[in-house]
Amino acid sequence: MDGMRNTQYQHIQTQRIAGAMGAEISGVDLFQDLPDAVIDEIRAALLDNLVVFFRDQSLTPHQQLAFARRWGEIHLHPFMVGMPDCPEVLEIRKTPSDKRNFGGNWHTDQMFSPAPAMGTMLYAVQVPSVGGDTLFSNQYLAYDALSDGMKKMLSGLRGVCVGDKKKGGIPRVAYNAATIAMKTVEPPKDVQTTSMHPLVRTHPETGRKSLYVGNHVHWLEGMTEEESAPIIKFLRDHSARPEFTCRFRWRNGSLAFWDNRCTQHNAINDYPAETRVMHRVTVRGDAPF
Ligand SMILES: [Fe+2]
Numbered sequence: 001m002d003g004m005r006n007t008q009y010q011h012i013q014t015q016r017i018a019g020a021m022g023a024e025i026s027g028v029d030l031f032q033d034l035p036d037a038v039i040d041e042i043r044a045a046l047l048d049n050l051v052v053f054f055r056d057q058s059l060t061p062h063q064q065l066a067f068a069r070r071w072g073e074i075h076l077h078p079f080m081v082g083m084p085d086c087p088e089v090l091e092i093r094k095t096p097s098d099k100r101n102f103g104g105n106w107h108t109d110q111m112f113s114p115a116p117a118m119g120t121m122l123y124a125v126q127v128p129s130v131g132g133d134t135l136f137s138n139q140y141l142a143y144d145a146l147s148d149g150m151k152k153m154l155s156g157l158r159g160v161c162v163g164d165k166k167k168g169g170i171p172r173v174a175y176n177a178a179t180i181a182m183k184t185v186e187p188p189k190d191v192q193t194t195s196m197h198p199l200v201r202t203h204p205e206t207g208r209k210s211l212y213v214g215n216h217v218h219w220l221e222g223m224t225e226e227e228s229a230p231i232i233k234f235l236r237d238h239s240a241r242p243e244f245t246c247r248f249r250w251r252n253g254s255l256a257f258w259d260n261r262c263t264q265h266n267a268i269n270d271y272p273a274e275t276r277v278m279h280r281v282t283v284r285g286d287a288p289f
Pocket of ligand 1: 107108
Protein backbone atom coordinates (compact mmCIF):
# COMPACT_ATOMS: atom_id res chain seq x y z
CA MET A 1 0.00 0.00 0.00
CA ASP A 2 2.84 2.40 0.83
CA GLY A 3 4.12 2.08 -2.69
CA MET A 4 0.87 3.45 -4.05
CA ARG A 5 0.44 6.29 -1.60
CA ASN A 6 1.83 8.93 -3.96
CA THR A 7 0.06 7.64 -7.05
CA GLN A 8 -0.35 10.35 -9.64
CA TYR A 9 -3.76 10.38 -11.21
CA GLN A 10 -4.87 11.97 -14.47
CA HIS A 11 -8.44 12.83 -13.49
CA ILE A 12 -8.61 13.10 -9.70
CA GLN A 13 -6.57 14.47 -6.82
CA THR A 14 -6.21 12.65 -3.50
CA GLN A 15 -5.30 13.92 -0.07
CA ARG A 16 -4.73 11.48 2.79
CA ILE A 17 -6.56 12.34 6.01
CA ALA A 18 -4.65 10.04 8.39
CA GLY A 19 -1.55 7.88 8.47
CA ALA A 20 -3.44 4.60 8.51
CA MET A 21 -6.09 5.09 5.83
CA GLY A 22 -8.60 7.40 4.20
CA ALA A 23 -8.25 10.02 1.47
CA GLU A 24 -10.32 12.88 0.20
CA ILE A 25 -10.75 12.90 -3.57
CA SER A 26 -11.27 16.18 -5.36
CA GLY A 27 -11.87 17.09 -8.97
CA VAL A 28 -14.96 14.89 -9.43
CA ASP A 29 -18.68 15.69 -9.61
CA LEU A 30 -20.48 12.46 -8.80
CA PHE A 31 -23.83 13.42 -10.31
CA GLN A 32 -22.28 13.17 -13.76
CA ASP A 33 -22.05 10.02 -15.81
CA LEU A 34 -18.31 9.66 -15.24
CA PRO A 35 -16.01 8.18 -17.91
CA ASP A 36 -14.60 4.71 -17.18
CA ALA A 37 -11.12 6.23 -16.82
CA VAL A 38 -12.31 8.31 -13.85
CA ILE A 39 -14.06 5.34 -12.25
CA ASP A 40 -10.85 3.31 -12.68
CA GLU A 41 -8.88 5.98 -10.81
CA ILE A 42 -11.43 6.13 -8.00
CA ARG A 43 -11.19 2.34 -7.76
CA ALA A 44 -7.40 2.55 -7.50
CA ALA A 45 -7.71 5.24 -4.83
CA LEU A 46 -10.24 3.14 -2.90
CA LEU A 47 -8.00 0.05 -2.98
CA ASP A 48 -5.06 2.17 -1.86
CA ASN A 49 -6.82 4.17 0.88
CA LEU A 50 -9.67 1.77 1.90
CA VAL A 51 -12.12 4.66 2.29
CA VAL A 52 -12.44 7.69 0.03
CA PHE A 53 -14.35 10.90 0.65
CA PHE A 54 -15.86 13.44 -1.71
CA ARG A 55 -16.87 16.93 -0.58
CA ASP A 56 -19.55 19.34 -1.73
CA GLN A 57 -21.53 16.89 -3.83
CA SER A 58 -25.14 17.46 -4.80
CA LEU A 59 -26.83 14.11 -5.30
CA THR A 60 -30.41 12.96 -5.54
CA PRO A 61 -30.99 9.38 -4.34
CA HIS A 62 -31.23 8.24 -7.98
CA GLN A 63 -27.94 9.95 -8.85
CA GLN A 64 -26.23 8.33 -5.86
CA LEU A 65 -27.66 4.99 -6.95
CA ALA A 66 -26.35 5.49 -10.50
CA PHE A 67 -22.85 6.13 -9.12
CA ALA A 68 -23.08 3.04 -6.87
CA ARG A 69 -24.12 0.89 -9.84
CA ARG A 70 -20.79 1.66 -11.52
CA TRP A 71 -19.30 -0.71 -8.91
CA GLY A 72 -21.73 -3.57 -9.37
CA GLU A 73 -25.14 -4.75 -8.31
CA ILE A 74 -26.84 -3.25 -5.30
CA HIS A 75 -26.99 -5.16 -2.01
CA LEU A 76 -30.39 -4.70 -0.37
CA HIS A 77 -30.58 -4.72 3.43
CA PRO A 78 -32.81 -7.56 4.65
CA PHE A 79 -34.04 -5.74 7.80
CA MET A 80 -34.21 -2.10 6.80
CA VAL A 81 -36.77 -0.42 4.55
CA GLY A 82 -35.47 1.70 1.66
CA MET A 83 -36.79 5.05 0.47
CA PRO A 84 -40.31 4.82 -0.99
CA ASP A 85 -39.35 6.17 -4.42
CA CYS A 86 -35.86 4.64 -4.45
CA PRO A 87 -35.84 1.39 -2.43
CA GLU A 88 -32.16 0.70 -3.07
CA VAL A 89 -31.31 3.79 -1.01
CA LEU A 90 -31.64 3.59 2.75
CA GLU A 91 -32.29 6.83 4.60
CA ILE A 92 -30.47 6.78 7.93
CA ARG A 93 -32.15 9.39 10.06
CA LYS A 94 -31.47 10.11 13.72
CA THR A 95 -33.51 12.72 15.55
CA PRO A 96 -33.37 13.97 19.16
CA SER A 97 -36.05 11.41 20.12
CA ASP A 98 -33.89 8.44 19.07
CA LYS A 99 -32.11 6.78 22.00
CA ARG A 100 -29.35 5.29 19.88
CA ASN A 101 -27.93 5.58 16.40
CA PHE A 102 -27.64 3.18 13.49
CA GLY A 103 -24.18 1.66 13.15
CA GLY A 104 -22.92 2.91 16.51
CA ASN A 105 -20.39 0.15 17.09
CA TRP A 106 -17.35 -1.29 15.30
CA HIS A 107 -18.59 -3.42 12.44
CA THR A 108 -18.40 -4.17 8.75
CA ASP A 109 -21.66 -3.96 6.83
CA GLN A 110 -23.97 -6.96 6.63
CA MET A 111 -21.31 -9.44 7.69
CA PHE A 112 -24.17 -11.82 8.55
CA SER A 113 -24.86 -12.27 4.82
CA PRO A 114 -23.24 -15.18 2.96
CA ALA A 115 -21.84 -12.59 0.51
CA PRO A 116 -21.55 -9.34 2.51
CA ALA A 117 -21.59 -5.93 0.82
CA MET A 118 -18.32 -5.13 -0.95
CA GLY A 119 -18.67 -1.44 -0.32
CA THR A 120 -20.91 1.18 1.19
CA MET A 121 -21.63 4.69 -0.04
CA LEU A 122 -22.92 7.10 2.55
CA TYR A 123 -24.03 10.59 1.55
CA ALA A 124 -24.62 13.37 4.08
CA VAL A 125 -27.90 15.19 3.57
CA GLN A 126 -28.10 16.92 6.96
CA VAL A 127 -25.36 16.79 9.57
CA PRO A 128 -25.29 18.15 13.13
CA SER A 129 -23.51 21.44 13.80
CA VAL A 130 -20.83 19.36 15.50
CA GLY A 131 -20.55 15.61 16.16
CA GLY A 132 -21.75 12.61 14.18
CA ASP A 133 -18.28 11.83 12.81
CA THR A 134 -17.52 8.33 11.55
CA LEU A 135 -14.47 6.30 12.56
CA PHE A 136 -12.87 3.78 10.20
CA SER A 137 -10.24 1.14 10.92
CA ASN A 138 -7.74 -0.49 8.56
CA GLN A 139 -8.01 -4.26 8.98
CA TYR A 140 -4.92 -5.02 6.87
CA LEU A 141 -2.87 -3.17 9.50
CA ALA A 142 -4.78 -4.94 12.29
CA TYR A 143 -3.85 -8.32 10.79
CA ASP A 144 -0.25 -7.37 10.04
CA ALA A 145 0.29 -6.25 13.65
CA LEU A 146 -0.64 -9.67 15.10
CA SER A 147 2.11 -12.02 16.25
CA ASP A 148 3.01 -15.00 14.11
CA GLY A 149 1.58 -17.23 16.83
CA MET A 150 -1.78 -15.47 16.78
CA LYS A 151 -1.88 -15.44 12.97
CA LYS A 152 -1.27 -19.19 13.02
CA MET A 153 -4.01 -19.76 15.57
CA LEU A 154 -6.53 -17.72 13.58
CA SER A 155 -5.83 -19.31 10.22
CA GLY A 156 -8.69 -21.62 9.41
CA LEU A 157 -10.93 -20.28 12.19
CA ARG A 158 -14.36 -18.99 11.24
CA GLY A 159 -16.64 -16.62 13.06
CA VAL A 160 -20.36 -17.17 13.32
CA CYS A 161 -21.94 -13.88 12.20
CA VAL A 162 -25.50 -13.23 13.32
CA GLY A 163 -27.63 -10.43 11.94
CA ASP A 164 -30.77 -10.74 13.99
CA LYS A 165 -29.59 -11.88 17.39
CA LYS A 166 -31.89 -10.77 20.19
CA LYS A 167 -30.70 -7.65 22.00
CA GLY A 168 -30.96 -8.16 25.76
CA GLY A 169 -33.55 -10.86 25.13
CA ILE A 170 -35.67 -8.61 22.92
CA PRO A 171 -36.16 -9.49 19.23
CA ARG A 172 -34.47 -7.06 16.85
CA VAL A 173 -37.61 -5.53 15.36
CA ALA A 174 -39.07 -4.72 18.80
CA TYR A 175 -35.71 -3.48 20.08
CA ASN A 176 -35.33 -1.13 17.14
CA ALA A 177 -38.91 0.08 17.45
CA ALA A 178 -38.20 1.08 21.05
CA THR A 179 -34.88 2.79 20.44
CA ILE A 180 -34.71 4.25 16.91
CA ALA A 181 -37.14 5.82 14.47
CA MET A 182 -35.88 3.82 11.50
CA LYS A 183 -38.22 1.07 10.47
CA THR A 184 -37.03 -2.52 10.77
CA VAL A 185 -38.83 -5.49 9.26
CA GLU A 186 -38.49 -9.24 9.64
CA PRO A 187 -36.29 -10.47 6.78
CA PRO A 188 -37.89 -12.72 4.15
CA LYS A 189 -37.65 -16.41 5.09
CA ASP A 190 -35.31 -17.18 2.19
CA VAL A 191 -32.76 -14.53 3.21
CA GLN A 192 -29.88 -15.94 5.25
CA THR A 193 -29.05 -13.80 8.30
CA THR A 194 -26.44 -16.04 9.95
CA SER A 195 -23.23 -16.89 8.11
CA MET A 196 -19.78 -18.25 8.90
CA HIS A 197 -16.79 -16.33 7.60
CA PRO A 198 -13.02 -16.68 8.04
CA LEU A 199 -11.56 -14.45 10.75
CA VAL A 200 -8.75 -13.68 8.33
CA ARG A 201 -9.87 -13.00 4.79
CA THR A 202 -7.98 -12.39 1.57
CA HIS A 203 -9.00 -9.34 -0.40
CA PRO A 204 -10.11 -10.50 -3.86
CA GLU A 205 -8.57 -7.47 -5.61
CA THR A 206 -5.40 -6.69 -3.64
CA GLY A 207 -4.59 -10.24 -2.51
CA ARG A 208 -3.78 -8.91 0.98
CA LYS A 209 -4.93 -10.56 4.20
CA SER A 210 -7.02 -8.65 6.68
CA LEU A 211 -8.70 -9.31 9.99
CA TYR A 212 -12.44 -9.87 9.55
CA VAL A 213 -14.24 -9.28 12.82
CA GLY A 214 -17.02 -6.94 13.89
CA ASN A 215 -20.02 -6.81 16.13
CA HIS A 216 -21.83 -9.47 14.07
CA VAL A 217 -19.32 -12.16 15.16
CA HIS A 218 -20.92 -13.87 18.16
CA TRP A 219 -18.85 -17.01 18.56
CA LEU A 220 -16.25 -19.12 16.76
CA GLU A 221 -16.99 -22.25 14.80
CA GLY A 222 -16.39 -25.38 16.84
CA MET A 223 -16.14 -23.53 20.18
CA THR A 224 -18.58 -22.57 22.91
CA GLU A 225 -19.60 -18.96 23.35
CA GLU A 226 -17.63 -18.89 26.62
CA GLU A 227 -14.47 -20.15 24.92
CA SER A 228 -14.93 -17.76 21.99
CA ALA A 229 -15.66 -14.62 24.01
CA PRO A 230 -12.11 -13.71 25.16
CA ILE A 231 -10.66 -14.32 21.68
CA ILE A 232 -13.35 -12.20 20.05
CA LYS A 233 -12.91 -9.48 22.66
CA PHE A 234 -9.16 -9.38 22.05
CA LEU A 235 -9.62 -9.22 18.27
CA ARG A 236 -12.27 -6.55 18.43
CA ASP A 237 -10.22 -4.37 20.81
CA HIS A 238 -7.09 -4.92 18.73
CA SER A 239 -8.84 -4.19 15.42
CA ALA A 240 -9.84 -0.69 16.56
CA ARG A 241 -6.48 0.48 17.91
CA PRO A 242 -6.17 4.25 17.26
CA GLU A 243 -3.14 3.88 15.00
CA PHE A 244 -5.21 1.78 12.57
CA THR A 245 -7.99 4.37 12.25
CA CYS A 246 -9.09 7.58 10.64
CA ARG A 247 -11.95 9.88 11.60
CA PHE A 248 -14.12 11.68 9.08
CA ARG A 249 -15.92 14.89 9.87
CA TRP A 250 -18.97 15.19 7.66
CA ARG A 251 -20.38 18.28 6.04
CA ASN A 252 -23.63 18.47 4.12
CA GLY A 253 -22.87 17.10 0.65
CA SER A 254 -20.00 14.80 1.75
CA LEU A 255 -19.96 11.26 0.40
CA ALA A 256 -17.87 8.43 1.85
CA PHE A 257 -17.25 5.20 -0.05
CA TRP A 258 -15.58 2.44 1.94
CA ASP A 259 -14.39 -1.08 1.24
CA ASN A 260 -16.13 -3.40 3.71
CA ARG A 261 -13.72 -6.22 2.86
CA CYS A 262 -10.77 -4.67 4.70
CA THR A 263 -12.23 -2.07 7.07
CA GLN A 264 -14.53 -1.60 10.02
CA HIS A 265 -16.41 1.56 10.87
CA ASN A 266 -18.20 3.08 13.83
CA ALA A 267 -20.77 5.90 13.75
CA ILE A 268 -20.26 8.14 16.78
CA ASN A 269 -23.44 8.95 18.71
CA ASP A 270 -22.56 12.33 20.21
CA TYR A 271 -25.23 14.75 19.00
CA PRO A 272 -28.26 14.05 21.23
CA ALA A 273 -30.11 17.31 20.54
CA GLU A 274 -29.65 17.39 16.76
CA THR A 275 -30.81 15.60 13.64
CA ARG A 276 -28.59 13.73 11.21
CA VAL A 277 -29.82 12.45 7.84
CA MET A 278 -27.72 10.25 5.58
CA HIS A 279 -28.44 8.28 2.39
CA ARG A 280 -26.79 4.89 2.09
CA VAL A 281 -26.30 2.47 -0.79
CA THR A 282 -24.41 -0.81 -0.47
CA VAL A 283 -22.73 -2.61 -3.36
CA ARG A 284 -22.94 -6.39 -3.52
CA GLY A 285 -19.82 -8.39 -2.67
CA ASP A 286 -18.49 -11.95 -2.88
CA ALA A 287 -18.29 -14.72 -0.30
CA PRO A 288 -15.17 -14.06 1.82
CA PHE A 289 -12.29 -16.52 1.54
FE1 LIG B 1 -22.35 0.27 8.92
